[in-house]
Amino acid sequence: MKKQHNIPTGLFGFGTVNEGLYELLEKTNNHSLDIQKIVVKNKDKARKIKNGKLSYDPDDILENQEIQLVIEAISDAEAAYHIVTKAMENGKDVITANKKMVATYHQELLDIQGSTGRKMFYEAAVCGAIPVIRTLDQYFPYDKISSIEGVFNGTANFILSKMEEGASYQDALQEAQDLGLAEADPTSDVEGWDAKYKLCISHKHAFGKTISLDEVPNYGIDRISATEQKFAKENNYRIRLKAIAENGQFSVLPHFVSEDDFAFHLKGEANYMEIKSQFAGDHILQGPGAGGFPTASAIVSDIGLYQEGYDYQYSRSDSNNIDSEVNTWFYVKGVDEDKLAEITVKYIKESIKDETFFLVNSKVRDINSLDPALLVVINEDVEQKFKK
Amino acid sequence: MKKQHNIPTGLFGFGTVNEGLYELLEKTNNHSLDIQKIVVKNKDKARKIKNGKLSYDPDDILENQEIQLVIEAISDAEAAYHIVTKAMENGKDVITANKKMVATYHQELLDIQGSTGRKMFYEAAVCGAIPVIRTLDQYFPYDKISSIEGVFNGTANFILSKMEEGASYQDALQEAQDLGLAEADPTSDVEGWDAKYKLCISHKHAFGKTISLDEVPNYGIDRISATEQKFAKENNYRIRLKAIAENGQFSVLPHFVSEDDFAFHLKGEANYMEIKSQFAGDHILQGPGAGGFPTASAIVSDIGLYQEGYDYQYSRSDSNNIDSEVNTWFYVKGVDEDKLAEITVKYIKESIKDETFFLVNSKVRDINSLDPALLVVINEDVEQKFKK
Numbered sequence: 001m002k003k004q005h006n007i008p009t010g011l012f013g014f015g016t017v018n019e020g021l022y023e024l025l026e027k028t029n030n031h032s033l034d035i036q037k038i039v040v041k042n043k044d045k046a047r048k049i050k051n052g053k054l055s056y057d058p059d060d061i062l063e064n065q066e067i068q069l070v071i072e073a074i075s076d077a078e079a080a081y082h083i084v085t086k087a088m089e090n091g092k093d094v095i096t097a098n099k100k101m102v103a104t105y106h107q108e109l110l111d112i113q114g115s116t117g118r119k120m121f122y123e124a125a126v127c128g129a130i131p132v133i134r135t136l137d138q139y140f141p142y143d144k145i146s147s148i149e150g151v152f153n154g155t156a157n158f159i160l161s162k163m164e165e166g167a168s169y170q171d172a173l174q175e176a177q178d179l180g181l182a183e184a185d186p187t188s189d190v191e192g193w194d195a196k197y198k199l200c201i202s203h204k205h206a207f208g209k210t211i212s213l214d215e216v217p218n219y220g221i222d223r224i225s226a227t228e229q230k231f232a233k234e235n236n237y238r239i240r241l242k243a244i245a246e247n248g249q250f251s252v253l254p255h256f257v258s259e260d261d262f263a264f265h266l267k268g269e270a271n272y273m274e275i276k277s278q279f280a281g282d283h284i285l286q287g288p289g290a291g292g293f294p295t296a297s298a299i300v301s302d303i304g305l306y307q308e309g310y311d312y313q314y315s316r317s318d319s320n321n322i323d324s325e326v327n328t329w330f331y332v333k334g335v336d337e338d339k340l341a342e343i344t345v346k347y348i349k350e351s352i353k354d355e356t357f358f359l360v361n362s363k364v365r366d367i368n369s370l371d372p373a374l375l376v377v378i379n380e381d382v383e384q385k386f387k388k
Numbered sequence: 389m390k391k392q393h394n395i396p397t398g399l400f401g402f403g404t405v406n407e408g409l410y411e412l413l414e415k416t417n418n419h420s421l422d423i424q425k426i427v428v429k430n431k432d433k434a435r436k437i438k439n440g441k442l443s444y445d446p447d448d449i450l451e452n453q454e455i456q457l458v459i460e461a462i463s464d465a466e467a468a469y470h471i472v473t474k475a476m477e478n479g480k481d482v483i484t485a486n487k488k489m490v491a492t493y494h495q496e497l498l499d500i501q502g503s504t505g506r507k508m509f510y511e512a513a514v515c516g517a518i519p520v521i522r523t524l525d526q527y528f529p530y531d532k533i534s535s536i537e538g539v540f541n542g543t544a545n546f547i548l549s550k551m552e553e554g555a556s557y558q559d560a561l562q563e564a565q566d567l568g569l570a571e572a573d574p575t576s577d578v579e580g581w582d583a584k585y586k587l588c589i590s591h592k593h594a595f596g597k598t599i600s601l602d603e604v605p606n607y608g609i610d611r612i613s614a615t616e617q618k619f620a621k622e623n624n625y626r627i628r629l630k631a632i633a634e635n636g637q638f639s640v641l642p643h644f645v646s647e648d649d650f651a652f653h654l655k656g657e658a659n660y661m662e663i664k665s666q667f668a669g670d671h672i673l674q675g676p677g678a679g680g681f682p683t684a685s686a687i688v689s690d691i692g693l694y695q696e697g698y699d700y701q702y703s704r705s706d707s708n709n710i711d712s713e714v715n716t717w718f719y720v721k722g723v724d725e726d727k728l729a730e731i732t733v734k735y736i737k738e739s740i741k742d743e744t745f746f747l748v749n750s751k752v753r754d755i756n757s758l759d760p761a762l763l764v765v766i767n768e769d770v771e772q773k774f775k776k
């Protein structure tokens with residue numbers, strides 16, 4: 001197949017990602033795209049864009065017959081959904097970096113893709129430059145995957161790493177904001193939403209089934225206090241915000257991890273995904289999960305796929321075994337002890353200074369139903385260790 | 389493009405890899421191949437192959453007009469070279485797992501591929517199931533890679549891990565042999581040849597240039613004694629056999645690594661490759677580097693590429709900067725101190741019990757030219773630590 005160059009392209013958004021893309025293409029002398037229009041929202045912001053390319057009207061791209069490919073990297077998921085669906089309906093192929101949009105509307109997008117016959121890529125939406133989607137989709141398509149898990153949010157991991165060095169949550173967050181790693185409103189990163197979007201998107205390629213955001217409980221790191229830091233230190237744990245899909249269970253939760261866990265050694269803003277499969281074995285992919293150039297790199301890789309005439313395979317059928325009988329140990333704060341006694345098999349009451357917490361052996365959906373103030377997984381059997 | 393199924397295929401060899409492939413295809417109900425002939429050498433060995441498929445005559449595949457794809461996984465590199473070149477000359481595409489063959493004849497094979505117009509894949513030749521070649525070739529083709537490094541030999545890493553637990557080299561090797569991880573003749577694994585083949589093959593995809601085996605010094609782990617184990621323990625090092633290509637320098641050498649090195653935490657038979665790139669950042673791929681199913685998995689992935697009409701891109705031009713002025717600290721045994729004084733900038737003489745060794749700051753080619761009995765890289769500046 002002959003590679004197409006100078007693909008007539010329209011960009012939506014010119015923030016960190018698309019500006020990174022623009023610069024990357026220039027610096028690497030990459031002529032895959034002919035960027036004809038760049039549609040942005042904010043008229044007051046100065047932009048490093050050549051005259052005539054800038055527009056504030058989406059139809060300058062969407063109704064432009066010449067434009068063949070749309071690259072969407074705006075922050076508003078609803079607006080992005082309208083752009084991307086309209087683009088496909090108007091015969092254009094799409095590359096998007098919008099994880100919230102893909103995670104929220106994954107099945108709808110696949111249906112529209114199916115009915116319009118267009119192509120849609122979103123490697124940049126999951127763990128930045130790490131080739132997660134491509135690897136799940138193309139490299140292990142024949143294999144049965146038993147689990148995917150990892151640290152999918154670099155901001156949270158940066159904050160947790162700083163807390164290990166002695167910083168409070170607030171100070172660590174402030175440092176992340178000062179460095180541009182965290183937004184002014186850090187909710188999506190610290191409460192696990194961002195990681196959940198990535199888990200939901202990956203799930204389709206790993207297990208052949210789209211899952212909805214409601215199905216995945218997410219507890220963040222924002223309620224982790226000196227008590228948990230002390231608990232971690234005393235037990236040689238580190239705290240990591242892990243996303244996991246295994247045995248038909250999904251969650252984004254903080255974990256107390258010990259030294260034999262890969263996440264234990266992951267410091268700072270890196271991401272990783274561990275993929276366990278039947279024949280190809282256990283794999284880890286680690287790399288930069290955010291940032292302008294890394295995310296733009298994933299888009300450039302998608303452009304490469306597109307030039308090759310390739311599309312995602314989605315070759316896996318629903319292979320997710322439901323095994324809801326698995327119990328896990330949780331560190332839990334802010335639940336009613338009477339209710340706890342009703343639902344759980346075992347629990348241990350503990351305290352550090354004046355704070356009471358419970359070590360609870362239960363299913364995630366059971367403990368989640370009690371709506372605790374804080375929920376942290378403990379990745380080992382703690383019964384012998386703590387039971388008096 | 390419509391995927392071709394039941395591709396008329398001939399297999400060469402039916403050892404761990406091709407037997408794994410055969411079983412994997414059956415177990416996953418994969419109909420990509422129609423395996424028509426399996427050519428093996430040893431007539432006395434019992435094989436789990438259906439009647440009529442087995443042959444001892446290479447021409448039953450090579451001269452068979454129907455057969456379109458040859459999958460070669462024999463141990464003899466010279467014989468493999470003749471099979472693979474003949475196959476391409478006879479109009480057949482090739483998937484090979486033979487790292488020694490590809491590393492030794494890489495440029496010749498590419499030339500024959502060019503003149504015959506056939507396809508040739510060899511993901512299975514580099515780090516088993518880890519998608520190393522594909523990632524370098526397809527995922528980062530636009531990017532400038534500054535280095536690749538890693539642990540490319542699981543047998544050596546297994547032995548080193550056992551030595552950390554207190555075993556001698558001989559006992560650790562024996563255990564690896566008992567487990568089927570090491571051959572009766574372990575030379576290729578423990579002396580770094582196997583890792584060197586993988587480094588040479590990867591180099592072409594990372595830096596756009598084939599390098600010859602002679603250019604890459606390899607020192608193994610077979611001469612590591614209780615002295616080095618003691619030295620490692622006292623300095624909180626672990627020993628890892630690392631393959632590195634950076635700044636136009638290549639080597640496969642044992643390293644004393646400290647806790648901040650990714651290799652430090654790699655235990656047992658796993659492999660990993662770290663890829664550092666300009667825009668996509670630093671990446672790590674870790675997984676099983678050997679074994680029947682993992683290696684067969686890489687072949688199945690190659691079959692997938694082949695079905696998609698894809699071929700390796702080799703899109704990188706020679707991008708390897710020569711920076712031969714980099715000095716490194718080495719732990720060296722069995723060199724003449726007078727000669728050492730001539731070539732090196734700095735060295736420190738040390739001893740543990742009765743054994744003398746040198747900590748030498750030099751270029752690898754300089755120290756290599758002295759033909760030391762043992763050479764281990766130290767990944768930090770040891771001058772302050774040891775200088776009296």
